[in-house]
Amino acid sequence: MEKAGKVKARDSFTTGFGVLAATLGSAVGLGNIWKFPALAGLNGGAAFIIIYLLSTLMAGLPVMIAEIMLGRRSRSDALTTFRVLHPQRESWGLIGAVGILSAFLILAFYTEVAGWVFAYVFKSAAGSVLSTDPKVTSAAFEKLVSDPVQSIFWQCSVIVFVGGIIVLGVNKGIEKTTKRLMPVLFLILVMIGVRSLMLPGAAAGLSFLFHPDFSKVTGAVVMTAMGLAFFKLSVGMGTMITYGSYFRDDQNIPLTALRVMLADLTVSILAGIAIFPAVFTYGFKPEAGPALLFITIPAVFSQMPFGNIFVVLFFVLGAIAATGAMLSIMEVPVAYLHQRFAFSRFKATAMTVVLLILIGSTAALSNSLLAGFKIFGMTMFDLYDFLTSNLLLPLGGLFLCLFAGWVWGESKVRAALSNDGSLANRFIVTIFLFLVKFVAPVTIVVILLRGLKII
Numbered sequence: 274m275e276k277a278g279k280v281k282a283r284d285s286f287t288t289g290f291g292v293l294a295a296t297l298g299s300a301v302g303l304g305n306i307w308k309f310p311a312l313a314g315l316n317g318g319a320a321f322i323i324i325y326l327l328s329t330l331m332a333g334l335p336v337m338i339a340e341i342m343l344g345r346r347s348r349s350d351a352l353t354t355f356r357v358l359h360p361q362r363e364s365w366g367l368i369g370a371v372g373i374l375s376a377f378l379i380l381a382f383y384t385e386v387a388g389w390v391f392a393y394v395f396k397s398a399a400g401s402v403l404s405t406d407p408k409v410t411s412a413a414f415e416k417l418v419s420d421p422v423q424s425i426f427w428q429c430s431v432i433v434f435v436g437g438i439i440v441l442g443v444n445k446g447i448e449k450t451t452k453r454l455m456p457v458l459f460l461i462l463v464m465i466g467v468r469s470l471m472l473p474g475a476a477a478g479l480s481f482l483f484h485p486d487f488s489k490v491t492g493a494v495v496m497t498a499m500g501l502a503f504f505k506l507s508v509g510m511g512t513m514i515t516y517g518s519y520f521r522d523d524q525n526i527p528l529t530a531l532r533v534m535l536a537d538l539t540v541s542i543l544a545g546i547a548i549f550p551a552v553f554t555y556g557f558k559p560e561a562g563p564a565l566l567f568i569t570i571p572a573v574f575s576q577m578p579f580g581n582i583f584v585v586l587f588f589v590l591g592a593i594a595a596t597g598a599m600l601s602i603m604e605v606p607v608a609y610l611h612q613r614f615a616f617s618r619f620k621a622t623a624m625t626v627v628l629l630i631l632i633g634s635t636a637a638l639s640n641s642l643l644a645g646f647k648i649f650g651m652t653m654f655d656l657y658d659f660l661t662s663n664l665l666l667p668l669g670g671l672f673l674c675l676f677a678g679w680v681w682g683e684s685k686v687r688a689a690l691s692n693d694g695s696l697a698n699r700f701i702v703t704i705f706l707f708l709v710k711f712v713a714p715v716t717i718v719v720i721l722l723r724g725l726k727i728i
């Protein structure tokens with residue numbers, strides 16, 4: 274007892290709103306703006322959205338609840354959590370180890386796209402990438418990505434920027450930043466959405482996004498939808514374990530997770546509503562991936578009255594969304610190094626930043642110097658994306674479910690999710706246990722095997 278005064282309290286989220294802002298900040302990201310709308314539009318609209326939703330409810334959300342629960346109980350990073358909760362068998366720690374690897378692989382391509390977004394905030398404000406002619410916007414984008422110096426410069430700037438917030442700590446860095454940014458994000462999104470809906474092509478845009486076309490749904494599409502569900506909720510790699518370890522003891526975990534999932538879905542759909550009506554109004558083809566964001570959007574928005582302002586706002590929105598997500602991914606290795614090796618936060622962050630710049634450069638250069646270097650027909654950029662979203666996150670999710678439902682066990686789950694009996698949520702926990710023990714593992718295995726054409 275007499276020592277208590279000397280023990281430094283663990284840096285954590287302090288308010289209920291802070292927990293929500295940080296967790297939602299993690300979920301909302303480039304996935305909402307760059308992946309969701311384009312994937313949904315191209316893979317069968319509402320048909321894809323339904324499969325995405327089912328994967329979210331049957332697998333993504335249970336994994337999210339499981340991760341936060343385990344992290345809060347262990348008050349440890351993604352890897353140490355398994356050692357603390359189940360010291361009998363160290364091999365469960367592999368989930369965390371693979372999670373840390375996934376964090377680097379995701380950040381490698383994510384910081385590159387974020388680098389382009391940050392670059393476009395400045396370039397669109399200066400007017401240098403704007404034109405109503407997609408050939409001009411395409412050439413401008415091409416010039417950026419095929420220039421190794423610019424690519425590396427913007428990626429490194431983003432990595433150092435995010436590292437700078439991480440160094441400040443969980444409360445003063447992550448929580449404070451996301452608390453300020455999330456409301457701004459919603460405001461901008463609604464402004465662009467309303468503007469877009471007022472355009473004459475609104476109906477065509479909405480029908481592209483929502484018209485169900487089940488003929489497009491193949492095994493690979495279902496695998497993509499499930500991968501997106503994991504990617505969107507930031508689960509399967511220990512992000513939510515790490516954030517869970519900063520949750521307050523009185524936070525209602527299932528309710529928070531549900532809120533985050535619903536708000537994230539809302540942002541994804543609003544992003545689609547902001548983008549496609551404008552695309553169709555001006556007769557553009559709804560491209561997927563980077564082309565949609567960096568070639569079509571600047572051209573389309575430049576056609577609208579006051580469009581220049583909306584382009585800048587759009588990229589500010591992207592930059593905000595990407596920042597909250599990158600903070601949560603980078604926190605995974607930083608928390609591990611900080612806790613496991615007792616490195617200072619500064620040292621842990623500096624090591625992560627340097628390693629990330631090295632790995633990230635292979636993605637940054639995949640449109641220039643390394644464009645010809647392909648594995649399984651994919652550039653490093655595409656490979657990191659495919660490997661993490663479609664394989665590592667769902668596999669991580671699978672083992673997390675097995676650990677939470679079967680190894681850690683029912684009574685501990687019940688105690689943890691009811692905040693040791695103070696929440697009356699027996700029924701909800703029963704549903705959770707059923708999902709995490711049976712539904713989620715079977716769903717993940719079947720979808721992966723079909724997606725990879727093994728069955």
Ligand code: PHE
Nearest residue numbers: 300302303304504505507598
């Ligand atoms: N959820 C984030 C997005 O949609 C990405 C992310 C993936 C964040 C995995 C953390 C962990 O952009």
